[in-house]
Amino acid sequence: MAHSNEKTTSDKQPDVQNKLNNDPKQSIYKELMWQGLWKNNPGVVQLLGLCPLLAVTNTATNALGLGIATTAVLVTSNTVISLLRHHIPATLRIPIFVMIIASLVTCVQLLMNAYTYEVYLSLGIFIPLIVTNCNIIGRAEAFASKNKITHSAFDGLMMGLGFSCVLMILGATREVLAQGTVFDGIQTLLGGWAAFLTVHIYHSETRFLLAALPPGAFIIMGIIIAIKNTIDEKIDTKR
Amino acid sequence: MSFTNLSSPYQQIKRSTSQIMFIVILCLVPAIMLQSYFFGIGNLLQIILSVFTALVAEAAVLKLRNRPIINTLKDGSAILTAVLIAVSIPSLAPWWLVIIGALFAIIFVKQLFGGLGQNIFNPAMAAYVLLLISFPVPMTTWNPTNSLLPFPVDFIDQIKLVFTGVTTAGHTLDQLAINLDGLTLATPLNTVQNGLHAGYTLTEIAKSSRGINNSEFPISVINIAYLFGGCILLFKRLIHWHIPVAFLTSITLFSFISFVYDPEHISSPFFQLFTGATMIGAFFILSDPVTASTTPKGRFLYAILIAFFVVLIRNAGGYPDALAFAVLIGNMCVPLIDYYTKPPVYGSL
Structure with missing residues (x-):
């Protein structure tokens, strides 16, 4: 169980490695899930990919769009890199990873351009910039290049979901503070059926502009990290 | 003395x-x-x-x-x-x-x-x-x-x-x-700013707008009250004289230079001194002992830097008053200023 593992495992990658080699199948997936969603969350623990995290989370819709795009790239890049891991020379691995990731990002970008044009416009430069998201190259280097395909793909999925969760919390909080809505314009991302997801919490003439600006993102991000650490501390003291 | x-x-x-x-x-x-x-x-x-x-x-x-x-x-x-x-x-x-x-x-x-x-x-x-x-x-x-x-x-x-x-x-x-x-x-600074953005010159703004004349007097009086309160602080030695003196002198100097350069679009030193947050800033905000520089030379530098930014942002920026922005920029520079203006230890070479 994840809880029993937690005490012995530090955040370091080698421990996960040992676990993967020794533990039975079931607990590997649980461990990967625990790592990606909470313990080693790319958004609030590793603090990777902060640039898009802070820049495009002004609405929950944008956050969800970027979250989906990043998750898709993470899963596919982890899969491809894990597939090719025996054929990639160690000295050339970084350029090769970047090329693989870049071609996948291009695919995602073209797909978004075709199917979710308005989200594509509002995310702007941050879709191509997924290439430089340290989180993706970090997973490729630290995990996918050393583990088998199924584990790598699952790790990519969990890391992507963890990242998306942080994006969504941040995006929703900022949107509520700045506009009083959640998921405003969601139909541009998911299609007309999703319009019911838009929630109007309050209406005000004056908007809290800071929340929509990058400094507000930094402050709210700090609060989210603080809350996460407090919960961890509470769990530790209980045990 | x-x-x-x-x-x-x-x-x-x-x-x-x-x-x-x-x-x-x-x-x-x-x-x-x-x-x-x-x-x-x-x-x-x-x-x-x-x-x-x-x-x-x-x-x-x-x-x-x-x-x-x-x-x-x-x-x-x-x-x-x-x-x-x-x-x-x-x-x-x-x-x-x-x-x-x-x-x-x-x-x-x-x-x-x-x-x-x-x-x-x-x-x-x-x-x-x-x-x-x-x-x-x-x-x-x-x-x-x-x-x-x-x-x-x-x-x-x-x-x-x-x-x-x-x-x-x-x-x-x-x-x-x-x-x-x-x-x-609005406040006089605000009125002038809006007028200048709309393409008027200072004389035109002064002629057309009663607001500027009418609120200029009370705001100047309030500023003089801040000056008075600040002088008590100085007299009681609760704040060091370096910051207010350096700040007010350099704000006068900088605004005089810019006023002479373009008198139709940049307001006069008197206007700069008495219609904004200049006085409350000089005595009550810049002199905050926590966020200001702590060395004598550093205090001068800190005040001159803020005065420079106040005049610059007021005349070239989008916001009417600049003191708050200038103070935050000054606060950011304090650690650096303190580092380079450390007074020598007495007796050392």
Whole structure:
């Protein structure tokens, strides 16, 4: 169980490695899930990919769009890199990873351009910039290049979901503070059926502009990290 | 004359933080009274709200941090911060504005950095910038002086305006802020800024707008009251003379240079000195011992730097008053200034 593992495992990658080699199948997936969603969350623990995290989370819709795009790239890049891991020379691995990731990002970008044009416009430069998201190259280097395909793909999925969760919390909080809505314009991302997801919490003439600006993102991000650490501390003291 | 005390008496009375803060607040009183006299008692209401919020916020954070609550609250620093926020926002602004400002100043700018003495930025000015950036409209809707109000507004009306946004007769603040000529009455700096952006020259603005002439006088008087309060602080040696003197001199110098360069588009040094936040800044905000530079040379540099940015942002920037932005920039430079202006140890080569 994840809880029993937690005490012995530090955040370091080698421990996960040992676990993967020794533990039975079931607990590997649980461990990967625990790592990606909470313990080693790319958004609030590793603090990777902060640039898009802070820049495009002004609405929950944008956050969800970027979250989906990043998750898709993470899963596919982890899969491809894990597939090719025996054929990639160690000295050339970084350029090769970047090329693989870049071609996948291009695919995602073209797909978004075709199917979710308005989200594509509002995310702007941050879709191509997924290439430089340290989180993706970090997973490729630290995990996918050393583990088998199924584990790598699952790790990519969990890391992507963890990242998306942080994006969504941040995006929703900022949107509520700045506009009083959640998921405003969601139909541009998911299609007309999703319009019911838009929630109007309050209406005000004056908007809290800071929340929509990058400094507000930094402050709210700090609060989210603080809350996460407090919960961890509470769990530790209980045990 | 002040000499460094090298002979007896060696033991001097040392003022506690709460005594210092109390005297500083007392020195603000004349200006606050004048502000109430000219613009109505809205500002007293804002001060009460602000102080109350600041004290509650400080107590809450101190409890979370397991620090002594009563002793820390007694030092009065939170009260001073709250008063400074309250006097710098429009006196009839909606109630939540000052509450957000006080909460941000105390929780984020002061306590999260470690409480009194640890904060990098001046809490009052950081809160002011937060409010100005987040709510530009209510932050720049200044009500006209009492004598110019298009409708009679009494004490009850002012309270109602702050809490509900309308007077008993149903007038909103926007209606109050427009005088009979249909001109919006802002602060003089604000009026000039808007006029210049619209492409007018200073003489045209002065001719066309009564607002600038009418609110220039009370605001200048309030500024003189701040100057008076500041002189008491200097006389009581609660603040060092370096910062106010260097700041006022260099602001005069810089604005004189820019005024001579383009007198039709840049306001005069007198205007710069007496119509904005210059005086309260010089004596009450820049001189904050926590966020200002601590070396004598550094204090000069710090004040000159802020004066430079005040003149620059006022004349070339988009916001009417620049003091808060300039102070934050100055605060950021303080560690560097202190590092390079460390006085040599006595006797060393």
